Every structure is written in structure tokens, then in C-alpha cells.
Amino acid sequence: xxxKVMQDKELDKLLAVxxxxxxRPSAGxxxxxxxxxxxxxxxxxxxxxxxxxxxxxLVARIAVLFGGAPALAGVCSAAVVGLAFGYLNPTTxxxxxxxxxxxxxxxxxxxxxxxxxxG
Amino acid sequence: MAxxxxxxxxxxxxxxxxxxxxxxxxxxxxxxxxxxxxxYASRMLSGDRAEAEDVAQxxxxxxxxxxxxxxxGETKVTTWAYRVATNLCIDRQRSRRRKGQVTLDDAPDLxxxxxGADQRLQDGRRMLALEAALAELPDRQRQAVVLRHIEGLSxxxxxxxxxxxxxxxxxxxxxxKRALAAVLSGQKEALGYEDEGHAG
Numbered sequence: 001x002x003x004k005v006m007q008d009k010e011l012d013k014l015l016a017v018x019x020x021x022x023x024r025p026s027a028g029x030x031x032x033x034x035x036x037x038x039x040x041x042x043x044x045x046x047x048x049x050x051x052x053x054x055x056x057x058l059v060a061r062i063a064v065l066f067g068g069a070p071a072l073a074g075v076c077s078a079a080v081v082g083l084a085f086g087y088l089n090p091t092t093x094x095x096x097x098x099x100x101x102x103x104x105x106x107x108x109x110x111x112x113x114x115x116x117x118x119g
Numbered sequence: 120m121a122x123x124x125x126x127x128x129x130x131x132x133x134x135x136x137x138x139x140x141x142x143x144x145x146x147x148x149x150x151x152x153x154x155x156x157x158x159y160a161s162r163m164l165s166g167d168r169a170e171a172e173d174v175a176q177x178x179x180x181x182x183x184x185x186x187x188x189x190x191x192g193e194t195k196v197t198t199w200a201y202r203v204a205t206n207l208c209i210d211r212q213r214s215r216r217r218k219g220q221v222t223l224d225d226a227p228d229l230x231x232x233x234x235g236a237d238q239r240l241q242d243g244r245r246m247l248a249l250e251a252a253l254a255e256l257p258d259r260q261r262q263a264v265v266l267r268h269i270e271g272l273s274x275x276x277x278x279x280x281x282x283x284x285x286x287x288x289x290x291x292x293x294x295x296k297r298a299l300a301a302v303l304s305g306q307k308e309a310l311g312y313e314d315e316g317h318a319g
Contacts, residue, residue: 003124003306005300006304006312008313011300012268013122014303018162018249019244019269019270019271022154023157023168024154024268025154025172025175029153029157029172029175030149030150033149033153033179034149036183037146037148037149037179038145039151040183041140041142041145041183042138042187044139044141048215
């Protein structure tokens with residue numbers, strides 16, 4: 001008795017048809033899966049909030065304008081030193097400048113006349 | 120950043136984006152992975168659509184839950200998903216066998232596109248016969264045949280899913296196909312295959 005055997009070629013063709021006829025998910029099913037995904041999704045990490053400048057004192061706000069407390073301290077120190085120079089006796093300044101301020105004139109380029117002299 | 124199923128971002132990168140709270144990554148992964156898992160589960164469960172959807176949804180749930188612990192480079196998302204779906208399908212098959220359920224009534228929903236009603240009917244009969252024949256195979260052979268010849272995975276990918284060697288995959292696939300041919304041979308005429316005169 002002859003038996004009808006399924007050939008490899010026929011089986012491969014059948015499997016290829018099956019591969020092309022994959023069941024398609026319904027829109028409702030996809031929506032359910034997506035709803036699961038969104039409900040289980042971890043929340044994005046929140047960045048730590050900087051305190052608002054308005055919530056701080058006036059000094060802190062000014063410090064921010066100057067680039068921070070250390071910078072403001074430097075500016076204040078310079079201002080104090082400037083005021084001190086302004087009010088102190090000039091002779092006292094000689095100590096710092098080595099007597100330069102006592103000079104009548106100070107020629108920075110003593111021999112620069114040749115630049116402006118013709119001939 | 121808009122991501123969809125056609126985006127070139129890898130599934131593994133999408134998992135990281137998903138874990139960081141990116142909603143578009145959730146959508147892209149859903150669109151990419153869910154249809155494949157559903158199709159696979161449907162083949163493994165003899166076309167039982169409702170059960171296949173349960174398996175696919177449960178597989179995706181587990182994927183979402185493990186996303187924060189996902190480590191890139193260790194395994195592919197689809198490999199992981201097929202593996203989880205396989206285990207869920209096997210559990211359900213064992214449960215069915217205990218209950219003695221008949222599965223042929225659960226015909227798969229066939230995609231449109233067949234050229235005509237007769238062809239469509241014949242394709243439907245053939246698919247039902249294939250589902251029934253697949254159901255008769257041992258679990259491992261069925262997995263190997265479905266993953267290789269219907270889902271289109273490579274042998275190394277199947278080896279990763281089944282956690283066996285490539286040679287074992289080749290052996291399972293070959294034996295599975297021989298067993299399928301043997302089961303379907305008795306229905307050749309009914310399925311519209313012409314006898315080519317090969318004696319067995």
C-alpha cells in the first residue's frame with residue numbers, strides 16, 4: 001500500500017504560510033498591555049529644587065549677584081581697604097609705596113623724546 | 120524624543136529609557152515585543168487566542184516589573200520574553216492535559232490577504248492541521264520548530280531562549296519536523312496536497 005508522505009518542501013511551505021499568518025493583536029489588547037506598562041513604569045527622578053533667592057535674606061541675594069559669598073567678601077574687603085587709603089595720612093602710604101608718591105614727577109619713559117623729535 | 124516600533128533604538132536601550140520614566144519607550148516596547156510574544160504563545164497553545172493573550176500580557180507584565188533591574192548586554196529583550204512566554208505556555212499546557220481539554224476548536228484568527236475564499240478555506244484547514252500536529256509534538260520539539268520555522272529565530276537565538284546548545288537546537292528542530300511530517304502525512308489528501316507518488 002502506498003503511503004502519502006508529506007514532503008519536506010510541502011512542510012516548509014506550510015510553515016512559511018503559518019509564519020505569514022501570525023495572529024495580530026487587537027487594538028484593545030495592545031491598549032491593555034500599554035496601560036500595564038504605564039502604570040508600572042517608574043517615575044522619572046525629580047531634580048532637587050534650589051531654594052528660591054526671594055526666600056533668602058537681602059545679603060544672600062546680593063551675594064548671588066556678585067557670584068557667591070566668597071566673591072562678595074572679596075569685594076567688601078577691597079572697598080574697606082580703598083576707604084582706608086582715602087582717609088589715612090599720605091605719609092603713612094609712603095610705607096607701602098616706598099616713597100613713590102612723594103616724587104614731583106615720575107617719568108615712565110625718560111628717553112622717549114626721540115620719538116617726537118624731528119631730524 | 121518620539122520612539123515607535125520602527126525606531127532604530129535597541130530594545131535593550133528602550134528598557135533603560137522605560138525604567139527612567141520615558142513614556143515613549145513604553146509605547147515602543149509594547150508595539151515591538153507584544154505582537155511577537157502573542158504570536159508565539161498562540162502557536163504554542165494551539166491557537167487558543169484567549170490563553171495566548173493571557174500569556175502575552177503576563178509576559179509583558181513581568182518585563183515591566185523587571186525593567187529597573189535590567190542589565191544591558193546580558194540578554195536580549197526578545198530572548199527573555201520568549202523564555203518567559205515558553206514557561207507560561209508549558210504551565211498552561213500541563214494544566215490543559217490534566218483537564219483533558221480538546222484544543223482544535225480554538226482556531227487561530229487568520230490574517231486577511233488570502234487570494235480567494237477557497238484558498239482561504241484551504242489555508243485555514245491547513246493551519247488547523249498544523250496547530251493540531253504541533254500540539255502532538257513533545258514540548259521542546261514544538262518550541263524549537265515554532266521558534267525556528269514560524270517565528271524565524273536563528274539557531275543561536277533559539278539556543279539562548281531554550282538555554283541549550285546550538286547542536287541540541289538543530290537536533291530538536293530536525294526531529295520535530297520529522298514528527299510533524301509523519302503526523303500530517305495521514306491528512307495530505309484532505310489538506311489538498313497532491314500525491315507526488317512517493318512511496319513510504
